[in-house]
Amino acid sequence: MLYTNGSDKGEKTMDRTELKRTIKFVLFSISAGVIEFGTFTLLDSVTEWSYWACYLPALILSVLWNFTLNREFTFRSANNIPVAMMKVAAYYAVFTPVTTILGNYLAETCGWNEYVVTILNMVLNFVTEYLYDRFVVFGKSIDTNSRAQADKQENE
Template sequence: MGTVNRRAELLRSLKFTLFSASAGLIQIGAFALCNDVIHLPAWLGYLIALVLSVLWNFTLNRRYTFRSAASVPRAMALVALFYLVFTPCTTWLEHWLTDVKLWNDYLVTALNMVLNLVLEFLYDRFVVFRGTIDSRDAK
């Protein structure tokens, strides 16, 4: 990989991380609302907050990080497939660590958010937007 490609990938990783951080703020805010104001079970608050952050993150990263002209329905379907696996696993983890092991709700949500950041970047980069990265520039 050349210097230009490394630089582009580093910038892409940085953008993804920053947009994911903004999605993380949405997620933790929604989680706090569900957990501390509405008093939903931690796993349900996590699930609601995750859906909101995924929609935000997908929209920004498709347009600005991966600059993909790929079909939105196709890309969103691929992201949905990721979350068909990720969501039940992390919802179960949220429940098990908070309700069974009695870990702090926010610590467990933060752990799930880090897992989401790393796994979703790899999945988006190598599956969802593979072959269409920077295709918006070609128009």
């Protein structure tokens, strides 16, 4: 629940915090999407590579960007970076082959426009990664980094 009409101030604060977190995730995801789409477009335009060979480097760059920003600013997590990265790697161990194989099939075999396929993959990635990051990767460590602790002390 993002909004509340209840009178509980703590619940309203939590709802506002989650709304801010969601907005940050959207904005960072848009920036990662620009990196992914730009890299894909560049590789697709200047090489003769197949869909998957353009898609994979673009995806990797966007994942690194998105993880770094969302860990620090969206989820404000102080958790163990290698552990968090392994959890993200587990997500992408499933997401990447599925979207690469399916995307390649749609673009190369079915004749779908490769930019449409890439955008569909990006939307699917946005929705599933937010849920995975929120509840699996950073779920127990949200708002534990120094930035979050400083904000907490400032608001007390």
